[in-house]
Amino acid sequence: MTDNLLADLTQVLQNAQAGPVLGVRLRDWRAAVFRTQIIMLGIKNNIGGSVYTPPSYKNSESAEIFLVWDDGKCSRAKLQKPSESNGYHWKRELEFWRMASFEDPFAVRIPHPAKLPEVAVASDEIRSIIEGADRTAFDHQEKILSSRPREAQTGANITALWGKNSIYTSTGINIDYEESRYTVSWSFDSLIARGYAKRRLITGHEWQDIWNESASRYEIFKKQAEPVGQNTCVILSPSVVEQMTEQYILPNFSGENIFEGQSKFTLEDFRQKRKVFYEGISLEIDPLRPYHWSSYLLTPEGVPASRTILASQGSLHSPYLNTKYALRWETSPTAIPYGGGGIKITQEQQVSWAQMLKEIDDGVLVLSVLGLHTQNPVTGSFSLAVPSGLRIKNGCLAGGVNVRISGNYWEILQSPDLVCGTSDLDNSPYFLTGCRCENI
Amino acid sequence: MDSGKIREIVKDIAGQPYPGYVIMRAQARREITIKLCNGKIENVFTGNESGMGVQAFTANGASGFSSANTIDRKMAEELVQKATALARESERIGCELNQQIFSFPPHYDALPNGVQYPFDQFTPQELQDMLAFIHDQLKKIHLADTGIAWQTSYKQIEDYWCIGRTDGTLVSFFIPRAVLLHQGTVRQGDAGQSFSVHLSGVDAGILLQEKRDGLLYRQAVDKANFISKVRTADQIPSGSYPIIIDYGLAKGLAHEAFGHAVESDLAEESVLSQNGKLQIGLMVSNHGVDITDGSLKGDWAYQPYSANGEKRENVTIVEDGILKQGLGDVFSAEKAGMAMTGAGRAESYGSIPLPRMTNIRLVTKKHIPLPESETLENELRNMRDVLIREGLLEIGHHYVLVGYRGGQVNIKTGDFVFQCDGAVNIADPALTVYRPGIFSGKILSVLGSVRLSTGQERYDAIGTCGKAGQSIPSSGGGSGYIFIEKNEHIRLGGNESDR
Incomplete structure (x- = not known):
């Protein structure tokens, strides 16, 4: 045995193919090994490096395995490098995995090697930060502290991640690849929050645009605006739209939930391409966008990244399917969305956010909501408190307002009155909706 | 690695004299999760995870943190060095200083696990069999006008924690947890609502208890009937009420x-x-x-x-x-x-x-x-x-x-x-x-x-x-x-x- 988790693990699994474990040989296997290094910095109550947010370094190496035994049973486990890597340890582990095996005839397919897409998911600049050769993260912390609004209680988090991953299978997939992530987020008085999350560093222009937007919104929020009225329209900000995508779209487009009767939609809905949204609305998983947070090269199952259309021109197209549910669906596995930001929502008639704002006479921009995770994802109904809402009057942001909103997510997407507003600063669009708001 | 060895490492590393102060945490966790969906086994997942985290303080109270998912002396020493270097860097750029912990008295304790059924008392197959029996009872639940999709999951965790500090503090304890959960989804057409009922405890005893008295089953029946009515009910008009x-x-x-x-x-x-x-x-x-x-x-x-x-x-x-x-x-x-x-x-x-x-x-x-x-x-x-x-x-x-x-x-x-x-x-x-x-x-x-x-x-x-x-x-x-x-x-x- 060596000090290398991947080498030891693949050797152990190959041996189990040659000789039985508790009387049964291993037929096929998949191993995904993740080696991750993370640097984190933070600001709490205007102070960098507080005792709750000290500069941190985290290092981990772990693996996920999926095994298919000769009798058709399978096993799934998470493990890490053992403190003493010897034959006895691995024998015990194999026996335990075998004892924990279960029957699932649809899960036993292991993908074969296939061409990987060209997609940029690793940035050398981030590796330099992890290696200590680049002080950008510390500079960003300093930049937030020196530019923050003087009267605001400011909090912030900065994270740089560098990963070296390996996906190996008994079917011949042998992929080693690198990935990176960089996030920076801040909040003023826990009310106005903004962030950046990609697989590369934030550029100077991006920083300036995002910072200016949040700082100006904070200044406007401090002014008390007039209450909302009967005709006030509700605009959901991109971060709220993204949270709603996570709460409503992800569970209802999941192949597993559809098969198990826990989705709003049925198999038949997809087969018939049922129209469920207003024409012009499309949903897509696109993991091929360079340096996008939710882009990837291949899934941990070994399936190469590709684009998947979930809904096209208002009609259902495909759920997202891992290998197991692709087999049940009798098709190929699809792209997998990692979080709400992994799904692209587009509308044929979408406008720019700047243009949308100009045309709103009486509205409220919802920057954050409380309680979305408690809402029923199947019915789509919601009623939510809005701790940070900005009043819009005559095309301009006009001050803070405390409101509650209610409506139905599915009805928003079915409405001919929905307008999507796009901004270069955000992954998701703004939604101009007809949902209800009331003063608190 | 057994808990005694982990305790020794924490004691040796955290108890060394440092110019500032060190808090070291080691955790070893074992977990098994079994999930059944509509009468079929959906997943059996097993996991082991252990690691150490070190928060180091300079003498003035600046802190840094480092962690790794390994428990051994060499790595522990490296983590102390890394956390100390980060603490010094943080102090250099003017971080918050906090020396509060320096003056607290030390603690020394080792709490045993104390469960009736140790983590390995039942094999994964035995747990699967018990859970399948409990899940199958749900088939008896019938609603007047619609069906129910059922998921049953069982999670059993054993967490061992050991915390050491420069002042000689050395405390260790186990946190055993087990939960049995039924999640139902009642749907008809586009309308659907999920609900859950659960039973929690410290070990597989909750499965034996449920097999014996069916308390969770009765809660599932009751909740399913209630949710069935909720599904087609009107919504409360917004307002303030008693x-x-x-x-x-x-x-x-x-x-x-x-x-x-x-x-x-x-x-x-x-x-x-x-x-x-x-x-x-x-x-x-x-x-x-x-x-x-x-x-x-x-x-x-x-x-x-x-x-x-x-x-x-x-x-x-x-x-x-x-x-x-x-x-x-x-x-x-x-x-x-x-x-x-x-x-x-x-x-x-x-x-x-x-x-x-x-x-x-x-x-x-x-x-x-x-x-x-x-x-x-x-x-x-x-x-x-x-x-x-x-x-x-x-x-x-x-x-x-x-x-x-x-x-x-x-x-x-x-x-x-x-x-x-x-x-x-x-x-x-x-x-x-x-x-x-x-x-x-x-x-x-x-x-x-x-x-x-x-x-x-x-x-x-x-x-x-x-x-x-x-x-x-x-x-x-x-x-x-x-x-x-x-x-x-x-x-x-x-x-x-x-x-």
Whole structure:
């Protein structure tokens, strides 16, 4: 045995193919090994490096395995490098995995090697930060502290991640690849929050645009605006739209939930391409966008990244399917969305956010909501408190307002009155909706 | 690696003399999760994870943190060096200095596991068989007009923690947890609603118990019938009403509306603080209302020592309506004007501990007995009779909210929300069921409207609390159903049809 988790693990699994474990040989296997290094910095109550947010370094190496035994049973486990890597340890582990095996005839397919897409998911600049050769993260912390609004209680988090991953299978997939992530987020008085999350560093222009937007919104929020009225329209900000995508779209487009009767939609809905949204609305998983947070090269199952259309021109197209549910669906596995930001929502008639704002006479921009995770994802109904809402009057942001909103997510997407507003600063669009708001 | 070896490593590394101060945490975790869906096994997942985290302080109190998912001496030494280097760098650029822990006395303890059935008592196959039997019982549940999709999951965890400090502190303890959960989805056409019932404990004994007495099965039957009515019910028109909340919602109320607002690290911005100090002595409710937080042995959120090695205290947050104490940890309790109660908890060895709740209870001194009932419907009928007899039933609308679905708070504004599975108007002799609307209010208003409770006290409502990106187990309950008077600052829901 060596000090290398991947080498030891693949050797152990190959041996189990040659000789039985508790009387049964291993037929096929998949191993995904993740080696991750993370640097984190933070600001709490205007102070960098507080005792709750000290500069941190985290290092981990772990693996996920999926095994298919000769009798058709399978096993799934998470493990890490053992403190003493010897034959006895691995024998015990194999026996335990075998004892924990279960029957699932649809899960036993292991993908074969296939061409990987060209997609940029690793940035050398981030590796330099992890290696200590680049002080950008510390500079960003300093930049937030020196530019923050003087009267605001400011909090912030900065994270740089560098990963070296390996996906190996008994079917011949042998992929080693690198990935990176960089996030920076801040909040003023826990009310106005903004962030950046990609697989590369934030550029100077991006920083300036995002910072200016949040700082100006904070200044406007401090002014008390007039209450909302009967005709006030509700605009959901991109971060709220993204949270709603996570709460409503992800569970209802999941192949597993559809098969198990826990989705709003049925198999038949997809087969018939049922129209469920207003024409012009499309949903897509696109993991091929360079340096996008939710882009990837291949899934941990070994399936190469590709684009998947979930809904096209208002009609259902495909759920997202891992290998197991692709087999049940009798098709190929699809792209997998990692979080709400992994799904692209587009509308044929979408406008720019700047243009949308100009045309709103009486509205409220919802920057954050409380309680979305408690809402029923199947019915789509919601009623939510809005701790940070900005009043819009005559095309301009006009001050803070405390409101509650209610409506139905599915009805928003079915409405001919929905307008999507796009901004270069955000992954998701703004939604101009007809949902209800009331003063608190 | 066994717990004795882990303890030795922590003792040797943390106990060395350093120019500053070191807190070292090691954690070893074993887990098995089994999930069944609609009669078929969906997944069996096993996992082992262990690692160490080191928070190092310079002599002046700047800190740095490092962690790795390995437990060995060499790595422990490297982590101390790395955390110390980060602490020095942080001090150089002017971070916050905090030496509070330097002056606390050391602790020395080793708590045994103490479960009836050790983690390996049953093989994964035996656990699968027991769970399949329990899951199969759900097939007997039939609703009049629709089917139910069922998921059953069982999770068994054994966490071993060992915390060492430069001052010689060495405490170790096990946190065993097990939960059996049925999740049902009732749907018809586009309308559907999910619900869950659970049983928690410390080991596989909960599976044996359920096989023996079928308590969770009966709860599943009751809840399925209730949700079936909720699915086709009208929604409560938005507004303020007199309400009664069940013990799970009482946990949610105490947790969201009060627990977070008295955590010492949040005192700078909490609505219950002034100038960064908790307003101890503030009258926050009528007399006769208490809120207490404390770790209970065998509970889902059990935490005998803080993640910094301090003994976890039982804390009376509100006593007889007066704010008495907060949840303080070693680092910020003094600054927040409260006592240190050992409140620090961490999601894992790789997380920085933060002041957190464990098991939080809302208790009223005034309590009206309620006859025991087998079903929710009978219980509500009995409650209606009791309220009529006591002259407490409101006319027109008096809603009972049933089944906690989670909540959230903004401690700066004092806004909190939580959601329930459904509501019943017990002012209506027909006990009409309603679809839920979110329950929202202001921290400083809600406790003033709590009056009394009825029915059996229960403190085993469980959940997961998220704060600063860390998820930890939480639990709690109430001294029965809690009565909340109508208050303009406490509102129920609202929907599109209200417009």
